[in-house]
Amino acid sequence: MVYKREDGRAFDETRKVEAKVGIIKRADGSAMFSFGGSKAIAAVYGPRQLHPQHLQKPEKGLLRCYYDMLSFSVTERKKPGPSRRSSEISFVTTKSLEPVLQLDQFPNTVIDVYIMILQADASTRCAGINAASMALANAGLEMTELVTAVSMGKIGDAIVADLTKEEEDFSITKDGEEIKAATDIPMAFLSRSGKISLLQLDGKIKQEELKEAMAVAKKVCKKIEEIQKNAIKKINED
Numbered sequence: 641m642v643y644k645r646e647d648g649r650a651f652d653e654t655r656k657v658e659a660k661v662g663i664i665k666r667a668d669g670s671a672m673f674s675f676g677g678s679k680a681i682a683a684v685y686g687p688r689q690l691h692p693q694h695l696q697k698p699e700k701g702l703l704r705c706y707y708d709m710l711s712f713s714v715t716e717r718k719k720p721g722p723s724r725r726s727s728e729i730s731f732v733t734t735k736s737l738e739p740v741l742q743l744d745q746f747p748n749t750v751i752d753v754y755i756m757i758l759q760a761d762a763s764t765r766c767a768g769i770n771a772a773s774m775a776l777a778n779a780g781l782e783m784t785e786l787v788t789a790v791s792m793g794k795i796g797d798a799i800v801a802d803l804t805k806e807e808e809d810f811s812i813t814k815d816g817e818e819i820k821a822a823t824d825i826p827m828a829f830l831s832r833s834g835k836i837s838l839l840q841l842d843g844k845i846k847q848e849e850l851k852e853a854m855a856v857a858k859k860v861c862k863k864i865e866e867i868q869k870n871a872i873k874k875i876n877e878d
């Protein structure tokens with residue numbers, strides 16, 4: 641099957657990326673990041689004393705990320721409040737960002753990162769990670785490198801970057817039965833070392849194809865990283 645993208649994008653092309661930092665004045669750091677119709681904002685509070693006190697760790701601070709979607713960010717109203725999905729995304733987001741922070745500099749404290757999806761059209765966890773990474777930098781926290789995420793996919797035989805919801809739901813009819821034919825692979829890279837801090841896989845893919853998807857993701861993330869860096873620099877110049 642020869643796959644052609646509905647919006648005419650090349651396989652390694654993301655939707656339009658927009659990035660801005662310093663959007664929430666009362667937060668210690670904040671940012672907005674969007675991939676086309678998927679738009680995330682992130683606000684950082686801290687480091688501040690962690691309460692209740694028994695949760696404090698004298699050897700290092702705690703990073704807590706909270707991911708959520710606005711009820712009307714999707715076509716069918718999403719029930720407000722936490723869900724299994726938001727808990728999972730909050731957890732993997734925390735794990736994807738932790739490696740770049742020097743948490744041992746902030747004993748007994750917590751850094752809270754609130755990520756809200758204002759509008760969703762797939763790849764929202766990646767948009768959220770990108771926004772959060774910029775917001776942490778905007779908060780003036782020392783970071784060894786930035787974190788940049790993109791969702792890769794396999795549709796039919798094509799390896800594509802930054803899936804839309806329509807692409808994520810791509811299906812084919814076989815023997816009169818409709819079967820899901822898209823694989824979704826969100827990934828995050830650390831900008832300097834190139835290490836991977838997020839890799840999830842929903843669907844099937846061959847080892848060789850996964851290697852190809854990782855190589856493309858790395859290149860795509862380099863471009864996104866430039867946009868993140870420019871947005872961070874811009875606010876520092878303003």
Ligand code: ADP
Nearest residue numbers: 714715716717718760761762763764765766805
């Ligand atoms: P990601 O947004 O990181 O790709 P998922 O694969 O779980 O995460 O979700 C894919 C897309 O499905 C979301 O971006 C959103 O467009 C849609 N979606 C997720 N949750 C809901 C929901 N509760 N109601 C309607 N659409 C949803």
